[in-house]
Amino acid sequence: MAAVGRGSGGRVGTLAPGPPRPSGLLAWTLVALAVLLLPLGLASLARLAYVDSRQAALSRAIFAGVTLSTSSWFAALALATGQRGAPVLVLLAVLLLAYAAGFVGSGRLGRAAAAAPPRREAPGSA
Numbered sequence: 335m336a337a338v339g340r341g342s343g344g345r346v347g348t349l350a351p352g353p354p355r356p357s358g359l360l361a362w363t364l365v366a367l368a369v370l371l372l373p374l375g376l377a378s379l380a381r382l383a384y385v386d387s388r389q390a391a392l393s394r395a396i397f398a399g400v401t402l403s404t405s406s407w408f409a410a411l412a413l414a415t416g417q418r419g420a421p422v423l424v425l426l427a428v429l430l431l432a433y434a435a436g437f438v439g440s441g442r443l444g445r446a447a448a449a450a451p452p453r454r455e456a457p458g459s460a
Contacts, residue, residue, distance in 0.1 A: 354416025361421035364412050368405040368428045375401035375432060379439035391447035395440055402432040402439075 378398040385391045409429050412422055 354414070356417050356419075357415070358421070360415060361412060361417040361419070361425075364408040364417070365421050365424050365428070368408045368425055368432075371401055371404050372428060372432055376435055379435065379442070385443070385446040385450055387450050388447045388452050391443045391450060395443045395447075398439055398443075399436055402436040405429045405432045 375398050378394055378401065385394065405425070405428050409422075409425050412425055
């Protein structure tokens, strides 16, 4: 996801003519969006003890992974548009925190999925 985000950010940078101009409003808006998505991803990882089946663990892992990796898109856009200073550092710190939480959470979800039984189909619901 990060590689795709970086590649998309590079393409955005090639589409705009001239050198990128930093914008404080854009930079802090990207930081705000990344910070707003971080609790959502962390909340999806919070109740790992209540995973009923392997399918539930997989869907929770996918949701958390997509939500937590979204900050890489914001970081790529900030770098492609030439943002500088404190907003970029805060954005990169949020990115590192999101990826660390994702790695820890996916390991815990993997253990929960391995211990959980597969979901049982209801009789006659084929």
